[in-house]
Amino acid sequence: MDDFLNFIFFRKLRAKWLMKKWLRCMESEFAEEFLETLLKLMRLVFLVNYRDFRRNIEGFNGRYLFKSRDRSITVSAVFRDNRMEVSERLIDNPHITIEFRNGRVLLNYLISPRPDILGSMLRQDVTPRGNLNYLYKFAYMAKRLQLMATGSV
Amino acid sequence: MASNVLKDIRLREYSLDNLELIRRLRESQIKIRPEVCIERARHLTHYMKNMSTDEEPAEIRYAKAVNYFLSSKEPLFFDDNLLAGTTTSKAFGAPVYPEYTGMTIWPELDTISDRKKNPLKLSPEEADELNFEIYPYWMERNILEYTRKKYNNPECMGLFEKFVFFIAGKAGTISHTIPGYTVALDRGLEFIIEEAASRERHIRDSGDITDEKRRKIEFYRAVQIALQGIIAYARNLSRKAAELAGETDDPFRKQNFLTMSEICAKVPAKPATTFREAVNSLWIIQVGIHAESINMAMSPGRLDQVLYKYYKRGIDNGTLTHKEAIEIMSCLWLKLNDNTNLVPETAEELWGGAGTVPAVTVGGVDENGEDAVNELTYIILRVTELLKLRDPSMNARYHYDKNTREYRDRVAEVIVNTRAVPAFHNDVVDIATLENQGVKTEHARDYGIIGCVEMGVPGRSYDASSSIIFNLVSALELALYNGRRPVVGDEQIGPVTGDPDDFRSFEEFWEAFKKQAAWLMGKAVELNEYFGLVHQEIYPTPLLSAFFEGPMEEGKDLIFGGAMYNASGATHIGFADTVDSLNAIEKAVFMDGKCTFGELIRALKADFRGYEKLHAYLVNRTPKYGTEDPVAVKNSQNLIRFLYDFYQGHTNYRGGKYRPAYWTTTNHAGQGKLSGALPNGRKAHEVFASGITPVSQAARDLAACLRTVGGLDGLCIPMGEALNLKYPSVSGEEDLGRFAAAVEAYFRSGGLHVQFNIMSYETLLDARDNPDKYPELLVRVSGYSAYFNALNDAMKEEIITRTEYDIETGRANPFPAAHKSMLPYE
Numbered sequence: 001m002d003d004f005l006n007f008i009f010f011r012k013l014r015a016k017w018l019m020k021k022w023l024r025c026m027e028s029e030f031a032e033e034f035l036e037t038l039l040k041l042m043r044l045v046f047l048v049n050y051r052d053f054r055r056n057i058e059g060f061n062g063r064y065l066f067k068s069r070d071r072s073i074t075v076s077a078v079f080r081d082n083r084m085e086v087s088e089r090l091i092d093n094p095h096i097t098i099e100f101r102n103g104r105v106l107l108n109y110l111i112s113p114r115p116d117i118l119g120s121m122l123r124q125d126v127t128p129r130g131n132l133n134y135l136y137k138f139a140y141m142a143k144r145l146q147l148m149a150t151g152s153v
Numbered sequence: 154m155a156s157n158v159l160k161d162i163r164l165r166e167y168s169l170d171n172l173e174l175i176r177r178l179r180e181s182q183i184k185i186r187p188e189v190c191i192e193r194a195r196h197l198t199h200y201m202k203n204m205s206t207d208e209e210p211a212e213i214r215y216a217k218a219v220n221y222f223l224s225s226k227e228p229l230f231f232d233d234n235l236l237a238g239t240t241t242s243k244a245f246g247a248p249v250y251p252e253y254t255g256m257t258i259w260p261e262l263d264t265i266s267d268r269k270k271n272p273l274k275l276s277p278e279e280a281d282e283l284n285f286e287i288y289p290y291w292m293e294r295n296i297l298e299y300t301r302k303k304y305n306n307p308e309c310m311g312l313f314e315k316f317v318f319f320i321a322g323k324a325g326t327i328s329h330t331i332p333g334y335t336v337a338l339d340r341g342l343e344f345i346i347e348e349a350a351s352r353e354r355h356i357r358d359s360g361d362i363t364d365e366k367r368r369k370i371e372f373y374r375a376v377q378i379a380l381q382g383i384i385a386y387a388r389n390l391s392r393k394a395a396e397l398a399g400e401t402d403d404p405f406r407k408q409n410f411l412t413m414s415e416i417c418a419k420v421p422a423k424p425a426t427t428f429r430e431a432v433n434s435l436w437i438i439q440v441g442i443h444a445e446s447i448n449m450a451m452s453p454g455r456l457d458q459v460l461y462k463y464y465k466r467g468i469d470n471g472t473l474t475h476k477e478a479i480e481i482m483s484c485l486w487l488k489l490n491d492n493t494n495l496v497p498e499t500a501e502e503l504w505g506g507a508g509t510v511p512a513v514t515v516g517g518v519d520e521n522g523e524d525a526v527n528e529l530t531y532i533i534l535r536v537t538e539l540l541k542l543r544d545p546s547m548n549a550r551y552h553y554d555k556n557t558r559e560y561r562d563r564v565a566e567v568i569v570n571t572r573a574v575p576a577f578h579n580d581v582v583d584i585a586t587l588e589n590q591g592v593k594t595e596h597a598r599d600y601g602i603i604g605c606v607e608m609g610v611p612g613r614s615y616d617a618s619s620s621i622i623f624n625l626v627s628a629l630e631l632a633l634y635n636g637r638r639p640v641v642g643d644e645q646i647g648p649v650t651g652d653p654d655d656f657r658s659f660e661e662f663w664e665a666f667k668k669q670a671a672w673l674m675g676k677a678v679e680l681n682e683y684f685g686l687v688h689q690e691i692y693p694t695p696l697l698s699a700f701f702e703g704p705m706e707e708g709k710d711l712i713f714g715g716a717m718y719n720a721s722g723a724t725h726i727g728f729a730d731t732v733d734s735l736n737a738i739e740k741a742v743f744m745d746g747k748c749t750f751g752e753l754i755r756a757l758k759a760d761f762r763g764y765e766k767l768h769a770y771l772v773n774r775t776p777k778y779g780t781e782d783p784v785a786v787k788n789s790q791n792l793i794r795f796l797y798d799f800y801q802g803h804t805n806y807r808g809g810k811y812r813p814a815y816w817t818t819t820n821h822a823g824q825g826k827l828s829g830a831l832p833n834g835r836k837a838h839e840v841f842a843s844g845i846t847p848v849s850q851a852a853r854d855l856a857a858c859l860r861t862v863g864g865l866d867g868l869c870i871p872m873g874e875a876l877n878l879k880y881p882s883v884s885g886e887e888d889l890g891r892f893a894a895a896v897e898a899y900f901r902s903g904g905l906h907v908q909f910n911i912m913s914y915e916t917l918l919d920a921r922d923n924p925d926k927y928p929e930l931l932v933r934v935s936g937y938s939a940y941f942n943a944l945n946d947a948m949k950e951e952i953i954t955r956t957e958y959d960i961e962t963g964r965a966n967p968f969p970a971a972h973k974s975m976l977p978y979e
Contacts, residue, residue: 055285056284056285059289060289110260123642124641124642129306130306131292131293131298131301131302132297132298133256133259133288133291133292133293133295133298134292136256136257136259136260136288137259137288137292139259139260140259140260140261140262140263140284143260143261143263143264144263147263147264152263153263153277
């Protein structure tokens with residue numbers, strides 16, 4: 001039991017550390033690590049079920065593929081069995097593929113206080129292909145994480 | 154025949170000073186902040202998820218879902234309004250329709266209450282319910298995603314989702330029509346239910362149930378089920394009102410609750426007898442319709458005709474006074490403002506500020522072609538004048554051969570006093586235009602306005618008037634860039650039509666433009682057809698169908714073409730900018746040889762930086778739509794004709810023709826912000842002109858402007874047009890006479906519609922800079938009204954820069970020098 005609690009305690013600390021890192025990342029000039037940190041954080045917060053966050057993926061099956069325009073980043077996020085798996089490889093049949101120019105535009109697209117979604121799509125900074133409802137759900141979860149990180153919720 | 158015995162058509166003895174109830178209701182309504190309402194989404198989702206299956210016939214399933222919602226809908230009374238029934242569970246609510254675009258606010262559930270533009274209150278508990286319970290069910294089931302999957306994410310959907318080519322309205326709504334209320338008011342919903350039951354029995358008794366007969370049986374069953382939902386809601390209202398009457402000691406409230414309880418126990422199930430019963434019956438039906446169809450441009454229609462017999466009976470038998478009629482109609486106006494549409498923040502930034510645009514139409518002629526103006530027309534005009542509300546979208550028909558001058562002048566006076574409403578519509582051309590679409594003369598004469606400016610026949614035509622919102626400038630740019638559009642990158646979008654620098658004549662460019670436009674419009678039509686077929690498959694409209702002629706007789710839902718008349722509307726953004734760009738190309742490149750086509754395109758790509766001389770020439774020396782320059786007249790008329798021929802060559806999934814229109818809501822501002830520089834000298838990311846209105850400051854002489862816009866062939870504009878004009882002020886009888894005479898002259902030259910903002914550049918600039926000074930400033934946008942403060946910055950800019958004409962001289966007033974940078978070509 002102690003080991004388990006330590007495990008949980010450690011994860012929660014790590015989640016808080018990641019939240020801080022993520023906030024710094026959002027405030028930084030380049031935000032290239034935004035996606036990687038976001039996905040790591042999200043996975044961890046699901047795992048420790050911080051503030052009942054796991055409820056967001058209970059019974060949810062979703063396959064997301066994130067690709068940078070220059071192909072330097074390919075990350076998939078798969079939600080199933082109430083868990084989130086992240087890997088740096090292509091997946092088959094994603095519900096939605098989000099291709100982006102760089103971390104900053106993706107950040108702006110997903111969680112900026114004043115998101116310029118149309119502008120991002122017009123400039124082809126971000127190009128979603130697939131079911132947009134999956135994107136809306138993901139954007140909600142990302143936004144919720146941001147608000148949790150800043151103590152707003 | 155005209156029927157008016159009012160001593161004073163202005164009804165000046167009634168004002169908010171002596172209509173205490175109305176003043177109080179209005180004051181409180183104006184102050185209420187809108188809230189997201191999840192009530193419908195909650196009940197609909199619960200029914201669909203837990204009480205039905207995908208195997209059930211769509212007509213029956215959706216009717217049962219609507220019935221379930223209406224039967225469960227909470228009977229609420231937020232204030233002392235004389236009418237029972239609320240669109241939502243909030244005093245001012247934005248209902249969530251998850252099967253349409255209700256999921257677009259998902260990313261902002263935690264922030265929508267505090268967002269900068271038009272925030273909508275949403276409690277954390279209700280946000281959680283949307284996030285965990287409601288939205289997950291609809292992930293694959295809303296119209297957009299169901300269509301994407303069924304048709305394998307077609308190219309036309311990709312074009313739509315770039316937003317800058319066309320908007321496909323059916324992803325978010327069909328609505329946009331005028332139900333017929335007369336049968337429901339005169340005979341009651343029970344009569345319609347019994348008719349459906351009788352027809353169902355007749356088919357069942359005929360034996361040998363074929364697939365077609367089965368579909369009819371399902372439709373008739375669905376009508377009964379859906380309408381019973383409205384009756385259940387009315388009975389719940391009645392019960393609750395009786396309860397509340399027992400709980401209050403306030404004599405006015407007690408009596409009001411008791412009266413509403415009696416009324417709702419009777420209507421809309423049974424025929425209305427009194428004026429108040431008729432108005433409340435109509436309102437409850439409107440609430441019921443919104444249980445099925447989204448709250449956008451579901452228009453009450455010609456209320457001065459529909460309600461007149463109840464009004465007249467009450468006045469004649471002494472049970473109704475003019476004051477009471479004003480109060481009851483005022484209560485309906487306030488009720489029509491009890492809901493707003495749900496818009497995500499990004500869309501607010503680009504296209505926000507609209508209400509739900511239920512259009513009311515008054516005046517004009519009756520089915521026999523005689524003057525239809527009556528006392529109720531003037532009552533409604535007075536209510537409009539007193540309340541100055543965003544909704545309903547008010548429209549006055551005017552037949553210059555049949556309506557009286559005093560009616561015309563009274564409408565003009567109400568516009569001046571409200572500074573914005575109603576809009577004027579030309580009966581002569583509107584009726585001829587509908588006849589040209591195959592509408593019987595007596596039906597065409599009964600037309601009403603849908604939403605912004607579109608003409609429909611109440612209870613007879615299913616018009617889907619907002620099916621396509623097409624950006625003409627996108628087709629122009631595709632022609633300029635050989636099938637590419639720089640704003641979306643270097644991708645080949647349209648067909649290869651050639652490098653314009655190789656064109657040897659303007660006609661070659663015109664052909665390239667037409668080819669690009671036809672290709673793109675074809676994609677818009679293709680997507681509209683897909684959406685229409687999906688609506689047929691999963692979200693039919695049995696409840697709405699009950700209020701039209703045709704579906705009951707045919708046993709066929711509106712969405713399958715059951716209405717007497719069918720159409721799909723395609724409206725166009727950037728008409729004036731496109732025409733002026735065509736003019737500029739013809740003149741600069743091919744007539745004057747001022748530049749080569751290549752130089753012109755390089756100037757556009759540079760947003761005219763380094764091409765200042767050419768820019769000045771394009772702005773000042775090329776022909777402008779709205780003047781009588783023959784090149785401008787020719788190009789505007791050719792474009793109107795080309796678009797008309799294209800759309801009329803396409804038949805929709807319901808068997809009706811596509812009909813072009815020229816109203817733009819706020820899209821001209823939003824789309825302008827997303828577009829590059831144009832040959833007419835408009836710079837990149839500046840707003841387009843609205844509706845069919847000339848570019849700001851381009852038409853300096855009002856008379857010439859009215860002649861040229863009126864000179865466009867109205868028969869080629871069957872879904873309506875919006876001409877926006879601005880006077881700084883209209884004061885005194887002489888000014889009013891000039892104002893009304895200009896409208897009449899425009900109508901006699903062939904114009905379909907005109908609307909006004911009576912406010913100066915300075916007033917609007919001050920309102921922009923000091924919003925708190927103008928909390929209720931009502932403006933006409935491009936077919937509907939909005940509160941100026943609720944509009945986005947681009948739309949404010951467009952309204953400010955619209956040409957302002959001096960009422961006395963008809964000349965354009967100079968735009969304030971200090972603000973010239975706001976003009977689209979500066």
